[in-house]
Amino acid sequence: MKVTETTIEGCQALLTIELDTADMQEAMENAYQRLVKKTEVPGFRKGKTPRPILERYIGKDRLIEESLDEVLPKACSAAIKEQDLKSFGTPGVEILQNDPVIFKAKVPLPPKVELGDYKSIRLSPEPVEVSVEIITNMIRQIRHEKATWEPVERPVKDGDLAVMDMESNIDGTPFVNQKGVQIGINLESGYPAPGFSEALIGLKAGDEKEFKLRYPDDFAKPELAGKEPEFKxxxxxxxxxxMPPEDDEFAKSIDVAEIQTFAELKERMTDNYRKQLENSAEGKFESKLVDELVKVSTAEFPSNLVDMEYERLVNQQLDRWQQQVGSEEEYRELLARVNPEDLARQLRPQAEERVRRSLILGQLATAEAIEVTEEEINAEIEVMLSGIPEDQREAQRPGFEGPEARDEINQIILSRKTMARLKELAGQDAGETPEAGDVKKPVKAAAKKAPAKKTVKKTEKAVEEKEEATE
Structure with missing residues (x-):
C-alpha cells in the first residue's frame, strides 16, 4: 500500500491510496471463501466451485468489491498512521479504479478552536416587567371560557351569539347551508366570509336578510379568492x-385548592407570568452571550460533525411532524410533499451553527477548567428520577446509570456550569474577574423531572428544545 497524494484542507485530509497486490490477494482469497459458500454455480456443489470458475461466473469486479469490505478499513487505518494523522471520525471512501485498486479517503481531523478575549464580554439580562393589561386580558379570557349565553330581546351587536338559518351559494353552487347554526358575531372575524358579522349587526329575532360579500383577490384559499358568495x-x-364577575366566587371556580379569593388568583397569575417572562429573558440572555463568545472566537471543524448534527435536526423535525398529524397515512402524505433540498437549505445552516457554538463552549469549559464530578452526576440522576412515580423509580434507574446515559448527563451538567461561568464573567466589573473554575452561585437544575419510562436521552432532548424555543 502506498499513499500517492496527501492534501490537507481545513479539518480534513484527502489521501489517494493505491493498494499493493499482496494486500489484495489475501483479501481476494477471503472474499472467495465467503462468496463460494453462498453462490450456486451450475455443475458444482455449493461451496466447491474453484476460484477461477467462480471468478468468471460472477465477474472479477464482484470479487474485488467483496474484498474491499475487508481491505479498505485496514488500508485507511494504516495510511492515517503512516501520515501521522489523528482521525476524528470514520473516513469517507471513494473508489477510483479496481485494478490496481486506487481509492480516495476523506479523513476528518480534530476541530481547531481558538477563544478570543471572552473575559472582556459584558452583558446583562433585560429587566422583566409584568404588564397589568396582559394579566387583565388573561383573566378576561378565563371569564369568557366560564361565561353563559342568555337570550336577549334586542338587535344583534358585536360580541353576541346569533342563532340562524343560513343559505348561501357561490356562482349558483351551494356554499354554507345550515339550519339553527350558532355564529359568534365578531367584527374582526372573517367567518364565513369577510364582512359577514357586519351584515348581521342591527338584526333582531325574526328578521331575514339577503346580501352578497366578496373574498379578497389575495385570499389565503385560492379557490375562494375573488369569489362573491350570496347569503340568505x-x-x-x-x-x-x-361573564362571571371578578370576585371570590369566580376565583374559587378555577378549582385550585390554594386559591380562595380573587386577589390570590390575580397574584398567582401575575407570579406565573413573571416566571415565564424571566425564563424567556434568561434564555435570550444566554443566547446573546454565546453570540458574543462566538463573535470573538474561531472554530474550524470537519464536515462529518455537521452531517451528524443535521441528521439529528432532521429526526427532530420528523418527530414534530409525526406528532402534528392524526394518522400514519397523513404523515406519509406530508413526507411525500417534503423537498429534501429545501429541508437541507433550512436545517443545514442551523446544524453548522450549532456545531460551532458547541465547540466554542466546549473550549471555554476547558479554558476555565470546568469539570463535572461523579457526585454531581449522581445528584442529577436523583433529580431526574424524582419525577417518576416512586414505585417505578428503581425499575427506571438502570436507564440513567449506564455509561452512555451518565456521559449524556455529564454533558448536560457541563453545559450548564459553562453557561453559569460565562454569565458570571459577563457580569463582572472591570478588574474583578474571578478565578477560572470558580462558579460561586449554585445553578438550578435544567431538567427537574424525567417522565416515567423515558431515558435520559429524551430528557436531554427536552432540555435542548426548551433552549431552542428561547433563541
Whole structure:
C-alpha cells in the first residue's frame, strides 16, 4: 500500500491510496471463501466451485468489491498512521479504479478552536416587567371560557351569539347551508366570509336578510379568492354573553385548592407570568452571550460533525411532524410533499451553527477548567428520577446509570456550569474577574423531572428544545 497524494484542507485530509497486490490477494482469497459458500454455480456443489470458475461466473469486479469490505478499513487505518494523522471520525471512501485498486479517503481531523478575549464580554439580562393589561386580558379570557349565553330581546351587536338559518351559494353552487347554526358575531372575524358579522349587526329575532360579500383577490384559499358568495339568513335568536364577575366566587371556580379569593388568583397569575417572562429573558440572555463568545472566537471543524448534527435536526423535525398529524397515512402524505433540498437549505445552516457554538463552549469549559464530578452526576440522576412515580423509580434507574446515559448527563451538567461561568464573567466589573473554575452561585437544575419510562436521552432532548424555543 502506498499513499500517492496527501492534501490537507481545513479539518480534513484527502489521501489517494493505491493498494499493493499482496494486500489484495489475501483479501481476494477471503472474499472467495465467503462468496463460494453462498453462490450456486451450475455443475458444482455449493461451496466447491474453484476460484477461477467462480471468478468468471460472477465477474472479477464482484470479487474485488467483496474484498474491499475487508481491505479498505485496514488500508485507511494504516495510511492515517503512516501520515501521522489523528482521525476524528470514520473516513469517507471513494473508489477510483479496481485494478490496481486506487481509492480516495476523506479523513476528518480534530476541530481547531481558538477563544478570543471572552473575559472582556459584558452583558446583562433585560429587566422583566409584568404588564397589568396582559394579566387583565388573561383573566378576561378565563371569564369568557366560564361565561353563559342568555337570550336577549334586542338587535344583534358585536360580541353576541346569533342563532340562524343560513343559505348561501357561490356562482349558483351551494356554499354554507345550515339550519339553527350558532355564529359568534365578531367584527374582526372573517367567518364565513369577510364582512359577514357586519351584515348581521342591527338584526333582531325574526328578521331575514339577503346580501352578497366578496373574498379578497389575495385570499389565503385560492379557490375562494375573488369569489362573491350570496347569503340568505333568518335570525331566530340573539344571545348575550354573561361573564362571571371578578370576585371570590369566580376565583374559587378555577378549582385550585390554594386559591380562595380573587386577589390570590390575580397574584398567582401575575407570579406565573413573571416566571415565564424571566425564563424567556434568561434564555435570550444566554443566547446573546454565546453570540458574543462566538463573535470573538474561531472554530474550524470537519464536515462529518455537521452531517451528524443535521441528521439529528432532521429526526427532530420528523418527530414534530409525526406528532402534528392524526394518522400514519397523513404523515406519509406530508413526507411525500417534503423537498429534501429545501429541508437541507433550512436545517443545514442551523446544524453548522450549532456545531460551532458547541465547540466554542466546549473550549471555554476547558479554558476555565470546568469539570463535572461523579457526585454531581449522581445528584442529577436523583433529580431526574424524582419525577417518576416512586414505585417505578428503581425499575427506571438502570436507564440513567449506564455509561452512555451518565456521559449524556455529564454533558448536560457541563453545559450548564459553562453557561453559569460565562454569565458570571459577563457580569463582572472591570478588574474583578474571578478565578477560572470558580462558579460561586449554585445553578438550578435544567431538567427537574424525567417522565416515567423515558431515558435520559429524551430528557436531554427536552432540555435542548426548551433552549431552542428561547433563541
Amino acid at each position: 339568513i333568518k335570525v331566530h335568536e340573539v344571545k348575550e354573553e354573561n
